[in-house]
Amino acid sequence: MMPAPDHTSTSSSSTTEASTPLPPGMVLGPDGKPCRTCTDWKSWSKIGKSKAKKDSKDSTSTPGPGAGAGAGAAAAAIGATAAIATGSSSFDYEKECPADKEILGRATWTFLHTMAAYYPDKPSPMEQSTMKSLLTSFSQFYPCGHCAEHLREEMKVDPPKVESRRDLSWWMCGMHNKVNEMLGKDKFDCNKVDERWRDGPSDGRCD
Structure with missing residues (x-):
């Protein structure tokens, strides 16, 4: 019930890189991974945005068979995250997502x-x-x-x-x-x- 300070990930199993600071407000759980139920959604969603951007960059920097599909999927993920962040009327976080x-x-x-x-x-x-x-x-x-x-x-x-x-x-x-x-x-x-x-x-x- 006490608000926790920001942490830097030290676990290789975390969804963030070990040397990358977590977004402000993000809290790690006992397993060293970002804890959804310890974190507000605005902070939690930044992980998804960062991952989508990384996936998009990777797919465009290493073209090959299926690269177009990969880029399209990453772009769709970014678009979906942006729609959520801007409060799209078609998305209700509280009803559709696990509790923050x-x-x-x-x-x-x-x-x-x-x-x-x-x-x-x-x-x-x-x-x-x-x-x-x-x-x-x-x-x-x-x-x-x-x-x-x-x-x-x-x-x-x-x-x-x-x-x-x-x-x-x-x-x-x-x-x-x-x-x-x-x-x-x-x-x-x-x-x-x-x-x-x-x-x-x-x-x-x-x-």
């Missing part, structure tokens, strides 16, 4: 806040134990590695409060606000967690 850091984060917070909003007011010992286990497992397997690590560290300092629905909802809100603060975003008013995630506004606009 932003999309994954929004979906995850929606799930976590809503789960907390519907947690029992008076959970049994078994329910409390299950919720703790769920959050512990979640912090291990969240696809963005450095985000998961940050959550684990925060949970050591401030363990999940699972004694009631209100306790869990406020704990979740506090965790979210720590991330918001790091990202320079406004904090959410935790007094409004039920209105936002369970009941809706009092004026009935969501009914």
